[in-house]
Amino acid sequence: MDRARDSFRPGISSYTTQVAADNAGTVNFDRSCLGIREVNKREAMTVICWFRRVLRLDDHPALVAAAEGGPVIPLVILDPAEARAHPASAQRQAMALPDLDAALRRQGSRLIVRRGDPDAVLSAMIRDSGARAVHATQGLPFATDDGLAAAVEGAGARLHLHPPADLIPRGSVLTGTGTRFKVFTPFWRALRKGSIADPLPAPRLSLPMSWPASDGLDWPEARAAMNRGWDVVARHVQAGESAAHDRLDAFLDRLDARYGTRRDTPSDSDATSGLSDALAVGEISARRLWHRAMNAQAHGIGGVEDFLRELAWRDFARDLFDATPNMGRTCWKSEWNDFPCSGDGPEAEAWRQGRTGVALVDAGMREMFATGRMHNRVRMIAASYLVKHLMIDWRVGLDWFARCLTDWDAASNAMNWQWVAGCGPDASPYFRVFNPDTQAAKFDGKHRYRDHWLKPGAQGAADFAAAAPRSWVLDHHPAPLIDLDRGRQRALDAYARFRR
Numbered sequence: 158m159d160r161a162r163d164s165f166r167p168g169i170s171s172y173t174t175q176v177a178a179d180n181a182g183t184v185n186f187d188r189s190c191l192g193i194r195e196v197n198k199r200e201a202m203t204v205i206c207w208f209r210r211v212l213r214l215d216d217h218p219a220l221v222a223a224a225e226g227g228p229v230i231p232l233v234i235l236d237p238a239e240a241r242a243h244p245a246s247a248q249r250q251a252m253a254l255p256d257l258d259a260a261l262r263r264q265g266s267r268l269i270v271r272r273g274d275p276d277a278v279l280s281a282m283i284r285d286s287g288a289r290a291v292h293a294t295q296g297l298p299f300a301t302d303d304g305l306a307a308a309v310e311g312a313g314a315r316l317h318l319h320p321p322a323d324l325i326p327r328g329s330v331l332t333g334t335g336t337r338f339k340v341f342t343p344f345w346r347a348l349r350k351g352s353i354a355d356p357l358p359a360p361r362l363s364l365p366m367s368w369p370a371s372d373g374l375d376w377p378e379a380r381a382a383m384n385r386g387w388d389v390v391a392r393h394v395q396a397g398e399s400a401a402h403d404r405l406d407a408f409l410d411r412l413d414a415r416y417g418t419r420r421d422t423p424s425d426s427d428a429t430s431g432l433s434d435a436l437a438v439g440e441i442s443a444r445r446l447w448h449r450a451m452n453a454q455a456h457g458i459g460g461v462e463d464f465l466r467e468l469a470w471r472d473f474a475r476d477l478f479d480a481t482p483n484m485g486r487t488c489w490k491s492e493w494n495d496f497p498c499s500g501d502g503p504e505a506e507a508w509r510q511g512r513t514g515v516a517l518v519d520a521g522m523r524e525m526f527a528t529g530r531m532h533n534r535v536r537m538i539a540a541s542y543l544v545k546h547l548m549i550d551w552r553v554g555l556d557w558f559a560r561c562l563t564d565w566d567a568a569s570n571a572m573n574w575q576w577v578a579g580c581g582p583d584a585s586p587y588f589r590v591f592n593p594d595t596q597a598a599k600f601d602g603k604h605r606y607r608d609h610w611l612k613p614g615a616q617g618a619a620d621f622a623a624a625a626p627r628s629w630v631l632d633h634h635p636a637p638l639i640d641l642d643r644g645r646q647r648a649l650d651a652y653a654r655f656r657r
């Protein structure tokens with residue numbers, strides 16, 4: 158059924174700068190696009206477009222601006238440090254590159270890949286190509302861009318940073334008193350009241366006179382860091398811009414009013430869009446998702462409003478992270494930095510390896526290791542178990558998720574971990590301790606999800622065994638690390654002492 162589709166498919170179209178109509182409402186979401194007209198009106202000089210975690214042609218403000226500036230060298234930088242810190246995310250990006258290269262080649266262009274530290278790579282590329290401008294997407298948080306401009310200018314070019322085509326430019330949705338929102342629901346209401354800028358069509362690129370040398374599309378450091386996991390995770394990944402649009406089409410075809418409840422069932426893989434990894438590596442923009450979903454709503458499809466609300470959580474996280482860039486390291490509510498908890502150790506290792514003896518937690522940890530993803534509700538339960546039942550520092554969990562998730566996003570990961578730990582903005586209260594067994598009975602009543610990942614002989618269990626490092630202990634029925642009631646009481650007692 159083609160009920161929710163509109164005519165858009167990613168591809169090449171002649172470029173017209175789009176500046177969304179002034180919202181005439183309370184919120185101006187579209188400031189971000191206004192700069193595009195002004196950028197680079199100078200003579201046709203080769204420019205570099207750095208595809209910085211935005212691995213698409215559609216709705217790519219940096220690419221649109223670069224295309225206006227002159228012949229474009231499309232560049233991807235594979236940073237070994239990034240591969241070591243976030244191997245699954247690096248694998249996910251590497252897997253998207255062939256599709257991006259193919260899309261560029263369809264219009265005579267190509268992807269130039271360079272491995273190394275971004276500052277050094279950009280300097281070398283500017284020297285090699287004689288480019289006078291570099292267009293790239295803003296870092297998250299903005300602060301990560303500090304050294305970049307100096308490196309680019311030192312090599313003789315200018316750096317132009319562009320917004321990432323999130324729903325809203327960061328810092329543009331503000332409270333009545335002009336401050337950023339700290340609570341999601343009013344943020345959502347304000348966002349919903351305004352209009353979201355239209356996505357930009359893919360630009361037609363003009364070609365440079367010659368092409369600089371390129372490394373291959375492979376990312377050896379990511380492959381090494383993923384070790385045995387690479388091949389297993391790869392089977393669960395559908396990479397590339399066109400695959401992301403296919404997934405969106407399929408999701409909108411099956412979306413209905415049950416989305417809000419179905420999304421909590423871990424064994425129901427069709428319940429949600431499964432697009433968080435595509436969003437994280439920029440194969441599709443949040444704005445494109447928004448407008449496609451709105452179009453579906455206009456055709457009478459149910460569930461859209463709930464879906465848009467989920468999507469807005471991503472922008473909320475990015476907005477918070479931008480305002481508090483150390484959110485991945487320190488508690489947003491600073492008093493929580495003194496909360497007593499343990500660091501890394503054998504219990505954290507058992508949690509990482511899916512051997513806590515709590516079936517839903519272990520199933521989730523295995524799912525993440527073997528596929529690079531974990532169902533959202535199970536993420537909440539596995540995270541809560543670590544910080545509350547085991548009383549282990551939330552940063553131990555955040556770091557592991559950052560290594561294993563193909564949809565790793567610094568802002569979403571930090572906000573959600575702080576939400577679970579009770580120390581973040583709009584956080585779940587610490588005394589709300591999920592009971593993983595009760596949650597399992599409610600959301601996995603037929604054991605489908607747990608059996609898939611834990612039952613010897615099941616496909617998920619086999620995938621996990623194939624991906625796990627050889628040093629890991631594969632124990633299908635480990636003894637519980639702690640009795641759930643005792644763990645809960647221990648956490649509540651610690652909380653009561655902390656509050657005194």
Ligand SMILES: Cc1cc2nc3c(=O)[nH]c(=O)nc-3n(C[C@H](O)[C@H](O)[C@H](O)COP(=O)(O)OP(=O)(O)OC[C@H]3O[C@@H](n4cnc5c(N)ncnc54)[C@H](O)[C@@H]3O)c2cc1C
Nearest residue numbers: 429430431432433467468471533536564565566569570573
């Ligand atoms: C401890 C913890 C860590 C997490 N770390 C990440 C992370 O690193 N990267 C990441 O993308 N998501 C993270 N999430 C949020 C969420 O689990 C995933 O985005 C989710 O599994 C998306 O699946 P989907 O695309 O099928 O969701 P859908 O239901 O289709 O939702 C659509 C989109 O909304 C956004 N979204 C939904 N829920 C959230 C949320 N709670 N926070 C932020 N955005 C949301 C995602 O971009 C998602 O793709 C984390 C959640 C928890 C509890």
